[in-house]
Amino acid sequence: MKRLILFGAPGSGKGTMGDLIQRDFHFQKISTGDILRNAIQQDTTEGRQARSFMESGALVPDELVIEMVRLRLNRGDLDGGYIMDGYPRTLAQAEALSLISATSEKAIFIEVTEAEAVERLLSRLTCSACGAIYNLATKPPKKAGICDLCQGRVEKRSDDNEEAVRQRFRVYAERTLPVIDFYDRKKTLMRVDGGGSAARVYEKIRGLIA
Ligand code: ADP
Ligand code: ZN
Numbered sequence: 754m755k756r757l758i759l760f761g762a763p764g765s766g767k768g769t770m771g772d773l774i775q776r777d778f779h780f781q782k783i784s785t786g787d788i789l790r791n792a793i794q795q796d797t798t799e800g801r802q803a804r805s806f807m808e809s810g811a812l813v814p815d816e817l818v819i820e821m822v823r824l825r826l827n828r829g830d831l832d833g834g835y836i837m838d839g840y841p842r843t844l845a846q847a848e849a850l851s852l853i854s855a856t857s858e859k860a861i862f863i864e865v866t867e868a869e870a871v872e873r874l875l876s877r878l879t880c881s882a883c884g885a886i887y888n889l890a891t892k893p894p895k896k897a898g899i900c901d902l903c904q905g906r907v908e909k910r911s912d913d914n915e916e917a918v919r920q921r922f923r924v925y926a927e928r929t930l931p932v933i934d935f936y937d938r939k940k941t942l943m944r945v946d947g948g949g950s951a952a953r954v955y956e957k958i959r960g961l962i963a
Pocket of ligand 1: 814815839840846
């Protein structure tokens, strides 16, 4: 397997699980959310185009995201395999992915209840520099406001507020559930119960990909 796709609602733990898999299996994690947030921070043309969509919880237009993923996949550093976190999120993106790179892949669908996901998102903190994920309740940074990994600033993401979270769930149900359904019917999709602690969920995922 060369590509592992992580599917799941906002707050399902895709990013956290992707980080753990990257650490243990030496797969590169590719997070379109991180790529877009970096573009916004660097104030690139793409970042300026993406910003208002992201802040409101809408999807960034397919064209823009597909082109960013194409550039990322063509950089030539992914021979050891890679994890996709947050892509594909629409059927057009899924189609584009198989055109950019048709390769052996697995997909894991991390299932959580909306209530648990929303609770996590509203208490989540994120490193603005490296994207590392923290949580006020379950995994605070060792020094308040400072990333354990890179000393970057740890803060609330601008779309982790109630209104944007509600919108992200709506978009997920309308645009991304059909993609997951497509993988379920046409390709292999493994399901994991994503409720409970990150350590427990990760044990299950490790069992599936080892
Ligand atoms: P989450 O999965 O918790 O919503 P992400 O960091 O994956 O967090 O995504 C945050 C936002 O970035 C999305 O709400 C959307 O605006 C944008 N985004 C990320 N990935 C994509 C994508 N594949 N297509 C369109 N927009 C995306
Ligand atoms: Zn960091």
